Structure formats: C-alpha cells, structure tokens
Amino acid sequence: MHLDSQRQARAGGTANGTGVRGPLEGTRIIEAADAAAPLHVRLAIAMAGKIACELGAEVTVVEPSGGDPIRRLPPFQQGLDKRSALFEFLNGGKRAIPAHGLSNRDDLGADAVLIDESVRLPDHASAVVVSTFGPHQPDLREPASELTIMAMSGVLHLISQQAGEPFRLPGHQPSYAAGLAAFLAMTAGLLAQRRTVADVSVLDALLWVNWKIACGPLLAPPARDRSIGEWQAVAASDGYVALVYMDRDWPALIDLVGDVRLREPRFATRQARLENLDALMDLLRPWFAARRKADIYREAQSRHIPLGPVWTISDLLRDAQYIERDFLAATPAGIMPRLPVMWNGRRPNNGESTRQRIGSVLDD
Amino acid sequence: MTDLALPLKNIRVLDLGIITAGAATSALLADLGADVIKVEAPNYIDPFRVWVDFEKKDDWWNSSPYFNFTNRNKRSLCLDLKQTAGRDIFLRLVALSDVLVENFRRGVMDRLGLGVDALRAANPKLIVAAISSQGETGPERDVSSFGSTLEATSGMAHLAGPVDGPPVLTGRDLNYPDQVVALFAAGMIAAALLSRRRTGAGVHLDISQRELTSFLLGEQFLSDGAMPSREGNADRCTAFQMIARAADGTWIALSSATADRSVDERALRRTIAELPADQALARLKADGFACSAVLDGEDIRRAPWFAHSNAFASTSDGQSTKGFPFQFRETPMRVLRPTPALGQDTASVLGELLNLSESELASLASDGVIGDRPVG
Numbered sequence: 245m246h247l248d249s250q251r252q253a254r255a256g257g258t259a260n261g262t263g264v265r266g267p268l269e270g271t272r273i274i275e276a277a278d279a280a281a282p283l284h285v286r287l288a289i290a291m292a293g294k295i296a297c298e299l300g301a302e303v304t305v306v307e308p309s310g311g312d313p314i315r316r317l318p319p320f321q322q323g324l325d326k327r328s329a330l331f332e333f334l335n336g337g338k339r340a341i342p343a344h345g346l347s348n349r350d351d352l353g354a355d356a357v358l359i360d361e362s363v364r365l366p367d368h369a370s371a372v373v374v375s376t377f378g379p380h381q382p383d384l385r386e387p388a389s390e391l392t393i394m395a396m397s398g399v400l401h402l403i404s405q406q407a408g409e410p411f412r413l414p415g416h417q418p419s420y421a422a423g424l425a426a427f428l429a430m431t432a433g434l435l436a437q438r439r440t441v442a443d444v445s446v447l448d449a450l451l452w453v454n455w456k457i458a459c460g461p462l463l464a465p466p467a468r469d470r471s472i473g474e475w476q477a478v479a480a481s482d483g484y485v486a487l488v489y490m491d492r493d494w495p496a497l498i499d500l501v502g503d504v505r506l507r508e509p510r511f512a513t514r515q516a517r518l519e520n521l522d523a524l525m526d527l528l529r530p531w532f533a534a535r536r537k538a539d540i541y542r543e544a545q546s547r548h549i550p551l552g553p554v555w556t557i558s559d560l561l562r563d564a565q566y567i568e569r570d571f572l573a574a575t576p577a578g579i580m581p582r583l584p585v586m587w588n589g590r591r592p593n594n595g596e597s598t599r600q601r602i603g604s605v606l607d608d
Numbered sequence: 609m610t611d612l613a614l615p616l617k618n619i620r621v622l623d624l625g626i627i628t629a630g631a632a633t634s635a636l637l638a639d640l641g642a643d644v645i646k647v648e649a650p651n652y653i654d655p656f657r658v659w660v661d662f663e664k665k666d667d668w669w670n671s672s673p674y675f676n677f678t679n680r681n682k683r684s685l686c687l688d689l690k691q692t693a694g695r696d697i698f699l700r701l702v703a704l705s706d707v708l709v710e711n712f713r714r715g716v717m718d719r720l721g722l723g724v725d726a727l728r729a730a731n732p733k734l735i736v737a738a739i740s741s742q743g744e745t746g747p748e749r750d751v752s753s754f755g756s757t758l759e760a761t762s763g764m765a766h767l768a769g770p771v772d773g774p775p776v777l778t779g780r781d782l783n784y785p786d787q788v789v790a791l792f793a794a795g796m797i798a799a800a801l802l803s804r805r806r807t808g809a810g811v812h813l814d815i816s817q818r819e820l821t822s823f824l825l826g827e828q829f830l831s832d833g834a835m836p837s838r839e840g841n842a843d844r845c846t847a848f849q850m851i852a853r854a855a856d857g858t859w860i861a862l863s864s865a866t867a868d869r870s871v872d873e874r875a876l877r878r879t880i881a882e883l884p885a886d887q888a889l890a891r892l893k894a895d896g897f898a899c900s901a902v903l904d905g906e907d908i909r910r911a912p913w914f915a916h917s918n919a920f921a922s923t924s925d926g927q928s929t930k931g932f933p934f935q936f937r938e939t940p941m942r943v944l945r946p947t948p949a950l951g952q953d954t955a956s957v958l959g960e961l962l963n964l965s966e967s968e969l970a971s972l973a974s975d976g977v978i979g980d981r982p983v984g
Contacts, residue, residue, distance in 0.1 A: 267800065271802075283846075283865070299799055317844075318831075319828065319831035319836065319844065329827040329828075329830035329831040330827040330845070333826040333829075333830050372934075378918065378935075380916045381913050381916050383913060384913050386893060386898070387897075387898040388900075389846060389863040390843070390846075391841065391849050391863045391898075392861050392900040393900075394861070395851075395860075395900040395901065395902045395903060396900045396908075396911075397903075399778075399782065400859070400861060401902050401903060401904045401905075402778060402781050402782045403768070403777075403782070404776065405769075405770075405776060409770075409841075409859070410841075410851055410861075410902050411768060411769050411776050411840065412768075412841050413764075413778070413784065414764060414767035414825065414839070415824065415825045415828065417784070417824060420788075421788055421791065422933075424788060424792050424795060425791055425933035425934045428791060428794050428798060428934070431798035431802060432615040432640050432798050433615065433936075435616065435798055435801055436613075436615040440615070440938060441936070441938065442935065442936050443934060443935050444933070444934040445917075445918065447917070448918045448931075448934070449791075449934070451919035451920070452787075452918075452930070452931065452932065452933040453782075453787040455920075456674065456781050457781070457908060458905050458914075458920055459673050459674060459677050459905075459928075459930075474779065474780065476774075476776075477760070477765060477769075477775040478774075479774065484766075484774055485760070486759065486760035486765055488756045488757045545752060548752045550754050550757045551757060551760075552757035552758070552760040552761040553760060554760045554761075554766050555761055555762070555763055555766065556766045557763050557825075557829055557836060560762075560822060560829075561829075564747050564748070565742055565743075565746040565818075566822075568745065568746040568747060569743055569745060569746050569819070571816075572829070577830055578831075579830065580829055580830055581822050581826050584819035584822070584823045585814065585816075586743065587811060587812075588812050589812065589814070
C-alpha cells in the first residue's frame, strides 16, 4: 500500500481521475544499463520505458559516460543534424541524466527500475532485470546478437523462401518483444504492492513468442517444413500481396482468380495443395501480376479472403485507417507511430509523450 | 505467505479470447495469478481446437496441442451467449469480474448484446480489452486478416526478406503479430488495473494488432526522406552479420558488433561451407563472432539449455506446455492447472459465483445453454 499511496499522491489523483494526464502518471521509472550492455538488452529496456512514458509515467534514462550508445545508431534522420531515428523513437518524452554523480539510484525515488544484469538492484524499488539468457543458464555465456537469438529461438527456421536461406525479422523484434515482456513484468510488479524482482531473458521472450516451434513435434503432419511457402508474397503489378488464406477460404480464392484448373483434385485439400505448391503458384501468379495490390485487396476482402497488400512505410503515411485513428503523430523528430492502443476512445496521455523530444545529457 | 501472492491474485478475468491473440493474453493474466474463466459455447468453440489435422477421437475437441499449450492455468465455462438465459448469466458474471478479454471479429460482441456499453452497464469498473486486427474504428475495422496479413499491411513484410527478392512472411507457424499482441495487451491490462486502483473507473482498451506491428518498426517511420527497404540479413546497427550454410547443410547465423565492415564475406562463406556445423561454430567463436546454428523444434527440445528456459513448462501431469516470457524471483509463476476440458468447470463456476443450484444447472443443460461438448 505504501508504494501505491506515493504514486497516487504524486499523480494528484482524485477519485474520478480529474487532472491526471495518463494512466501511469505519478509513477517514476528509471532505466539504467551499463555502457557495455548488449544492444538487444539496451533496446529492450528502452522499449519498456517508452511504453511507460507514453502512458504518462515519469521515465528517467541514466546515460553512461559518453551518452547512450543508441544515440549513435542508424537509421538516421535526413535533417541537418542527422539524429538517430532509433534513439528518437525510443526516448521521446523521457528525461536523461548522466550516470556519473549518482551515488544511489534509490535517491531518485523510483517506483520501478529497468536495468541490465550488471546494475546493482535497488533497495526499495521493484526491478526488472533484462539479460540475453537470464540468470539460470550457466552454460550460455557466449556473445549473442538479435540474429543469433532468432537462430536459437527457431524464428529463423520458420522464415525463408522454400528450401532457401532463412531471413530475419526486420528492425529489432527480439529486443522489442523482450521490451513488451519487461513492461508487463514491471506493471505486474507495481500491482503486487510490494517490491518484486523480475528477470527478462531476450531469448526466453522470443521463445515464448515462437512457442509453436516446440509444440510442433507433438503434431501430426503436415510438418512445418512443408508449410513454408503456403502463405507467401506474390508479385502484383505495383508491388506484392501476401497470399494468406485458410482451408475455408479456398473456394472463395478459386472464385477470385477464376481459373477452373484450381478445381482439380490435386488442389482439393490443404495437404494436396502443399504437395503441389509449385504448380499451384504457377496458376495463381499471372492473375496477381496483372493487378494492382490495392485492387486485389479490395476484391479479396469483398469475398472475406484474408490476404493483404505489402504496404511500404511510404504507403502507410497516407493510410486511411491510420489517419482515421490518429495513429501517426507529427513530432519535432518527424512522423512517429503513437502507442497502439485507444484508452477509452483516445490515445493515452493525448499522445503528448510521443510529441516530445528527449533532453540530452548536456541539456539536463 | 499472502505477502508473496502472485500480482493478480484476486483479479477475475472473463476470457472470450480465441486462437492466439486473445487467448494468450488471458493466459498471461492467469500465469500472473488471476482467476481466468475461459468462456466458450456448445455451438461456438475456440477455433484453435480444430486448427490441427488429426484423427478425431471421441473427445477430439480437447486434443489440440495448440489449444492446450495456450489455455493452461484457466477454468472452462461452456455457455451459449446467443441464448437470452446464457447472456443474462454472462452479464451476472461480468458484474463480479475485473477484466474481460475478447478478440472476435468486430461487431460480434454487439450482436450478442455484449457491446462495451452493455458490459459497463453491468460493471462500471470493468476493464474491457478488445483486441482486433485493425481496431474498433476506421474504414478497415471489418476487414478479414490473420497475423501474416498484418505483417503485410503494417510495413513489416516489406522490410523482411532478400534485398533483391520478394518479401517473406512468418507464416501460420509463427504469425508474429498474433504473438506479440498478447504481451502488449496483457501489459495494457496491467496498466489499466493500476489506473483503476487510483481512479476507481473501468477502462475500454481498443488494441489494434496492425498498429502494434507498425509500432514495433517505429524508427523506420522516423527516418523520413530515406524510405527503408529490405536489408536481407544485414543490420545497419551491427558491424557485420550473415547466415551461411555449413557442409552438413546446417544454416549458421553469425554477427559481430566490432568486426571491420571489410570482412571478406565470400571467403567466410566458403570456409563455413567446407566445415561441418560444429567445427564451423567453434571456429567462428574462436574468431570472436556471436554465432548459432539455426535451430528447429527438435533441436530446441534437445538443447541443454531447454530445461532451464522459462519459455516452456510442464503441467502437473508431466505434459510439455507453454511457459512464461519472464519470471519473478520471489514468487515464480507456475503452470498449476492443466488445460481444462470443454466445460469442465461450468458447474463449479456457476455454483460458486452465482449460487446456481444443481436443478438450475440441469435445466440449463437440458436447454442447451450450458454443455461439455460441441454441438452443430
């Protein structure tokens, strides 16, 4: 109750929440990672802190000497100062302070800290400790990267073209998935109303995401190796379309494409289609290649087929759904996605945190 | 011991979640100590129960590994929400609950008479987590999609795959957007519970899986003027990385945060191609690379670290099941309940929470309002 009362007092909370800017207003969170912490650990911590910040928490980043290494990482913005878009995305709305001069991080009055395994646990605040493998893997001490974590978790095994080279998920998905887990661990810890310590392993978070890989050996055929390519990107006249469908959608897909050869027995069941995948795609490709991806999307959706166009980031900047829902914010740093939730019909904190830019070490 | 209860002890969740996105969200809440009541109907079961091709035995609806991995630690209530009596019972349960999770197609809850207004009329303090492909509003709110559709429409697929080839999808064995949304939605529900503690008010969470997938590419939106494209397996944040095939056919992923960008990639590929995977990995480690074989499901289950991973767990009867994306030190999460059979807890839930008598339960069963097997 003690910690909760402190947060409520800071928020100036009233029974009806009047004057509260965000659901986590009044909650103080500190992020701290050693300069030598692996990039995926640092990114996971930053993502968890970003979500808290977007919900109105006061988030302070303790930057190592020389500044947060993320400040120097691509992609860079195209303006004159070429700031790191990665840093700007993750840290808008947070405070930054230098690590030197801090003798005791509890002095900052945090409710929760997000730290890497080299940082000392606080005496009072709840902690979420992010690491590559977690504290209970004595045999795993080798260096790792997002790519090798994707290899160990089986994610790479699932993403490839037929029988070809595996491909990674784009961006920083292992780190960000771990960041989502870290945010949940932190908020659950705050609900516990006592000091908690949670461990987030980036490998475990991605294994949790890819849980079907270990469920797979329990399943009957068709095996996963053969299902690679069942859903795939198909060229349209102006880009690509993701051909996604379930068994129940097959008759509608035949109607959409209108090729009577698709009614042949060799395509009649899912298993038959997997066994004759090359022949199936040879029949489907010409229809897609002759049409624009937006037209294909419209025609497919009219038949409730769940395929979708492969939109580029440029396409999304003028996407009607995103505009209608006020998902993209114009910030001093550029166009940025807001937190992907509507909270009682509005973006939390009115999207204020998204619009702000972090102060630098020197600014603070 | 009460001081060491899991964080969501005393929180009750009505789980209308299906397949992964909703059902995995509720499973996380159950892992955190909530009493999660999964609600299905005799005439509408979770499609995950029938996602797998297997021989249909007498109780086939309780046999899907996908379903059983996702729904452990819950109780099962089988109640027909399309019947007035079923909906009335459900709304009485809403009045006694803290959270409702649903990921039906938009409009289904309204057609059941269970739209947000009806739910909040029954319980103003309820947290309603509505998880959907596109969100509750907007011109595309009703479009049909699966996780991999959202990879395409979120911008993710455009950035995945070879530089000079077509995009790649994670496919139905991963369906990435369906997985990560459960982590995000559970986090939003926990934040809403914190907010409710202060304000006393319920919250309607409208969570779009497509938006989340774009959000997880946020920095790409900010690099305006230089619209990003596929990088293959390279990563501009990492000095050098690639995937190469060893002599025994094993794919090996390797990267270096410090290697000079002038590493001779072709020569390295040739070296790896001439060695079996174990020797190639040893060589790469000695040369300072982070590296791993690309593991499949069997490899993972055989790995010495598998037994120590939190991501997988065992049920009390020794069955392998889904574990946890993180773990608490003082009060570890556990799989305390195996996945219940359909309707296994109907009588106990309705008796315990609503004081329904045996004769009332029998009457509901004869009317098909409750049940323990699919019909129709």
